Amino acid sequence: MDACCRIADINLQPEVELAKLIDETGATGAIxxxxxxTRQKNASGKTVIALRLDHHPRLTLxxxxxxxxxxxxxxxxxxxxxxxxxxxxxxxxxxxFVAAASAHRKASMAAADYIMDRLKTEAFFWKCExxxxxxxxxxxxxxxxxxxxxxxxxxxxx
Amino acid sequence: MDACCRIADINLQPEVELAKLIDETGATGAIxxxxxxTRQKNASGKTVIALRLDHHPRLTLxxxxxxxxxxxxxxxxxxxxxxxxxxxxxxxxxxxFVAAASAHRKASMAAADYIMDRLKTEAFFWKCExxxxxxxxxxxxxxxxxxxxxxxxxxxxx
Amino acid sequence: MxxxxxxxxxxxxxxxxxxxxxxxxxxxxxxxxxxxxxYPQSAxxxxxxxxxxxxxxxxxxxxxxxxxxxxxxxxxxxxxx
Amino acid sequence: MxxxxxxxxxxxxxxxxxxxxxxxxxxxxxxxxxxxxxYPQSAxxxxxxxxxxxxxxxxxxxxxxxxxxxxxxxxxxxxxx
Numbered sequence: 001m002d003a004c005c006r007i008a009d010i011n012l013q014p015e016v017e018l019a020k021l022i023d024e025t026g027a028t029g030a031i032x033x034x035x036x037x038t039r040q041k042n043a044s045g046k047t048v049i050a051l052r053l054d055h056h057p058r059l060t061l062x063x064x065x066x067x068x069x070x071x072x073x074x075x076x077x078x079x080x081x082x083x084x085x086x087x088x089x090x091x092x093x094x095x096x097f098v099a100a101a102s103a104h105r106k107a108s109m110a111a112a113d114y115i116m117d118r119l120k121t122e123a124f125f126w127k128c129e130x131x132x133x134x135x136x137x138x139x140x141x142x143x144x145x146x147x148x149x150x151x152x153x154x155x156x157x158x
Numbered sequence: 159m160d161a162c163c164r165i166a167d168i169n170l171q172p173e174v175e176l177a178k179l180i181d182e183t184g185a186t187g188a189i190x191x192x193x194x195x196t197r198q199k200n201a202s203g204k205t206v207i208a209l210r211l212d213h214h215p216r217l218t219l220x221x222x223x224x225x226x227x228x229x230x231x232x233x234x235x236x237x238x239x240x241x242x243x244x245x246x247x248x249x250x251x252x253x254x255f256v257a258a259a260s261a262h263r264k265a266s267m268a269a270a271d272y273i274m275d276r277l278k279t280e281a282f283f284w285k286c287e288x289x290x291x292x293x294x295x296x297x298x299x300x301x302x303x304x305x306x307x308x309x310x311x312x313x314x315x316x
Numbered sequence: 317m318x319x320x321x322x323x324x325x326x327x328x329x330x331x332x333x334x335x336x337x338x339x340x341x342x343x344x345x346x347x348x349x350x351x352x353x354x355y356p357q358s359a360x361x362x363x364x365x366x367x368x369x370x371x372x373x374x375x376x377x378x379x380x381x382x383x384x385x386x387x388x389x390x391x392x393x394x395x396x397x
Numbered sequence: 398m399x400x401x402x403x404x405x406x407x408x409x410x411x412x413x414x415x416x417x418x419x420x421x422x423x424x425x426x427x428x429x430x431x432x433x434x435x436y437p438q439s440a441x442x443x444x445x446x447x448x449x450x451x452x453x454x455x456x457x458x459x460x461x462x463x464x465x466x467x468x469x470x471x472x473x474x475x476x477x478x
Contacts, residue, residue: 014180014189019173022193026250029197031172032270034263035180035189036478054403056472058454084477092184096478105192105274106305112190113267116478125477126404137405138476147264194397212322214391216373242396254397274397283396284323295324296395 003068005082007061012085012094021099025079030105032112036096038089043141046131051089053125060086060124067118075111077102082115084125114151121148161226163240165219170243170252179257183237188263190270194254196247201299204289209247211283218244218282225276233269235260240273242283272309279306317382319351320389328358338382344369345378347388366393398463400432401470409439419463425450426459428469447474 004021014035022031042048068082079101089095096119100111119125120140127138162179172193180189200206226240237259247253254277258269277283278298285296320332329351338347348367352359361367369376370389382388401413410432419428429448433440442448450457451470463469 013177015173015177018176018191018193019171022172022195022252025195026198028195031191031193031195032267033176033189033191033193034267035176035191036263037180037183037186037189039187040184053477054407056403056470059451059472062454094180105194105271109190109192109267109271113263116263120476120478122475123477124403124472124475126473127476128405128408135408137408137473139474140476211396212326214322214389217370217391220373278395278397280394281396282322282391282394284392285395286324286327293327295327295392297393298395 001072001078001080003065003072003080003082005061005064005068006084007055007064007086008083009085009087012083012097014094014097017081017083017097018099021079021081021101025101028078028101029103030108031099031101032105032108033097033099034112034116035094036116038091038093038095040091042129042131042136046133048091049130049132050091051095051130052128052135053084053086053089053095054128055084055086055126056124060084063123064119067115067123070118071100071111071115074114075100075102075107077108077111080111080115082119084119084123086125117144117148117151120144159230159236159238161223161230161238161240163219163222163226164242165213165222165244166241167243167245170241170255172252172255175239175241175255176257179237179239179259183259186236186259187261188266189257189259190263190266191255191257192270192274193252194274196249196251196253198249200287200289200294204291206249207288207290208249209253209288210286210293211242211244211247211253212286213242213244213284214282218242221281222277225273225281228276229258229269229273232272233258233260233265235266235269238269238273240277242277242281244283275302275306275309278302317385318387319347320387322390323392323394325358325361325390325392328361329355338385340383342382343378344376344380344382344388347382348378361392362390364392367391398466399468400428401468403471404473404475406439406442406471406473409442410436419466421464423463424459425457425461425463425469428463429459442473443471445473448472 102108260266368391449472
């Protein structure tokens, strides 16, 4: 199985990605998808105008592939898509899309969740959030780290 | 928030449903979707040609709405879509689509999972599976019942 | 009184049938017993604790009286999703 | 030797800068100390345990020697998703 990973410098259309994955996967049992939308309010309640997403020219895609392939193996996926925006992302626009296909729903859901947790803390993206008072670089929260760390427990996370 | 529930007697296109929900929900944080595809092999490994899905003319949609609204309240959703096929469904075709939007990813995922668990055990659909040896009516497995029962525990399921 | 059957019961008995006027004092439980005798191949399903019975779009219990009831619907365990 | 900075460090220091030839025996740790002195506003981030350093697309540790190294990349904590 090929993990299909992509960094999208313009429009990310979750519906197009989902259609592609369903097309690829054939008669598998279940497909779980997660779409992240750029929030219009940040953690302090300020209005976000846009984000700028920096990435590394080579390591970012490598990190996405490594995460997707680990998920494919761990959850016996039949297909997996990970698409992440880069560049300027307007508030309200999709920023990330993850979909996983498996014979079993709980496995496909766990895979999508696992990928998203690891993307947040391990994929090489840097997010600068622009509000009326300028730009601010975002870092993972302690919740993000805790959620990602769950998957390294023996029980496979929460 | 309106729970958008529908019984589709022809083509169910998960990508179209996802696009509609994203459009509706505006700048919410996360959207989780689950697509169920009609399996080409049944539990005993026989090739499934098609399913016939019977439903009740009124109670089925009511049961879908009740489940979707319970999820919306329980998981603070900003939008929810539940679409279920009826009639003849060819193996390999989508049979059910659930999507939930919420400020938080874990809530939207839990909501989609909750809806799917309850659809399997409570929504008024009856599935007859056709193989080379004829039709066979499907019933929920003990796993299906156990999975749905989890949500009535105080901790809100697994 | 009309009886409507869903799922496997629609194959085993009929999608619907005309039962005639129920005897005074007849309950859902008595109707289920009667159907299980008349359609022995469906007995397990008609008597199952998982069978739901519906009158005027509401689930009704076994002790419900059938006097004046026009339609009873029989819903075996569902299998959606 | 070229230094490349990502995320907040690209704003605090520069997207990239030419450092010159590293002194013999110089390590990543020594380079980080030096940057923290030269760019005090970035000291917390340059010295943070969460900062990753990369040479030839591989993560390298603090004791790595810089002799012959052409590019070092500095990756602060990521924030994707």
